Amino acid sequence: MIPVALTRPFARRLLPLVLVAGSLFAMVVPLAHHLDARSRLVLSARERGQRVARILAEAVRDRPLLWRYDAAKLGGRLQLEGLLGAPLVVRDHDNRPVPLGETTRSPVAWARVPVEVEGVSVATIWVGALLTPLWHESLRLFGGCLLLALVLGASLFLFPVRTVARAEERIAALLAERRVALQDEERRRIARELHDGAGQALTAARLQLLALRKKGLAAEDAARIEHHLDEALEEVRRSTSALLPAPLATLGLLGALRKHVASYARATGVDISLEAPAQLPELPPPVAAGLYRIVQEALHNTARHAGAGRASVRVTELPGSLSLEFDDDGRGFPDQASSQSIRERVAGLGGAVDWPEPGRSLLTVRIPLGGGPA
């Protein structure tokens, strides 16, 4: 498979963005709520302070000299008016405490309200809004937002990364497929060049040599030259056959496989069986060439590395795909090059391979027909 490095760089760039966005979300929402609620608490405290201020101003008008000593009565009135539920501090104009209400050690937001009678400042009131419940509420909200940010952040990170990873796999498979196709095309071109060029020239030379022989060339010399020409021709055939499975073009996949199996069995002495349907659908050239090469590679492994005496090849047409099963009684696929070649070809065709356990040779390859995955 051709390595395509997309996912890791993408994840490295996406992660900080997701972390920043999640952190902002987790912090800004509770902070905004806290600020808003705190402002409303202070506003409410200020309104309460203004009500207290009105009552105090009335007391000061009634008892201008000694109003601050009427605190007990004033406290009772404030209690009845429901104005003593929160921290309250009252100071006269000399900043002396007036014993009204209670203060607290808890965190408090203060609202300061002056008390004036006929334009003269007579006292100042501080009404407190307890912040502890607000802090608890904001922390609960922060926890909820943090949890939500984690879930959203994980989704925002994992979903695109997985999508990119799938795209990376697809691109790698397409590149491998394209590489195989390009290789086959290149081999086909070279084979054609050899066949049409060197092959034709050598054949013509051989025919002319035969004609010269009939005209009196020494038979011994002609035979030597003919032998050299035959060797050259055989070399060209072997080269073109290795570059391009020539039988494919003339016999189709099944015919080419039958011919190769028969000739390979004869050459190696391995007992090879081939099972296949009478006819296969028309296959794209890269698919046919790929399957042919896979069988060639597997049989090559059987003869060269596995030490097998029997081998079997089974081609089965399935809905939407083609299955190729290969097995022998040898030592499996000890040769790394063979197994790597088969893996790359299967991947290049967008297929899947069930690789045998070590020491076993049962290989199952599924190639999709129509472009979808196997």
Place this chain on the structure above:
Amino acid sequence: MRCTLALLLLSAACAGDPPPPPPSSATAVLAPRPEVLAAGTGAMTPLASALARDASCGTGLRVRVEPSIGSGGGIAATRDGAVDLGLVSRDLRPEEAAGLERVDLARDAVVLAAAADVPLDDLSSDDLHRLYRGELRGLTVLLRDEAESANAALEAVHPGLADERRRSATGGRFRVLDHDDAMALALATTPRAVGVFSFAAIRPPLRALRLDGVAPSADAVDHGTWRAVRTLGVVFRPERRDRVLPFLALATSERGRALIRSLGYLPLEHGR
């Protein structure tokens, strides 16, 4: 982003006003005055005012009686030196009594005052409880605040009445008034109103209702037939004794006691 967060945190910390500064420890000493200044319970306002008028006419002693600030307020103002005489209608708590001298002058009948349009002259004890529970239709009860000594005097005689008063007050069934002058005004202006009041402070068209057939009066207090009673007195700092002594001498004299009795209080034989 750091700056934004810092600004947000700063604005959160700054929402609201600065906290109150440390208080001043100075006490409220008023500027020296030529007159004797008296303040405290509203129950003693008529008595103190009458004595002040008499002293002014007879001896030239000038006494100024401030509007009611309650017994507790009178005690605190006396301790601070803001007034010369504190007017009280209840016992002093130990922490209040330290450093003060007390002279009791009279006993006051705590009564139920009624407006002229109240169609009742007499109440039984059961009626009183029903009245506080809001079960006497057509009548409005005007209550006094929790710290008022008249409540304690009446409720000591009628067990259970305190709870009924508190329930009515906190439930918002009846109005609660803080001072005697506010009670007098409310009684005069509220239709069919009944309220706890000082017998000596009642002026027409208000009148005092009989309770269980007993009419309130100084004699009834003296004979013990009227049991809802509170003791009225004055407190002062020992270092101001010379300043208040002329007033006390008048209040405890035969002339003063006669004046006190004429107001409807029961004067005490000797100052305590």
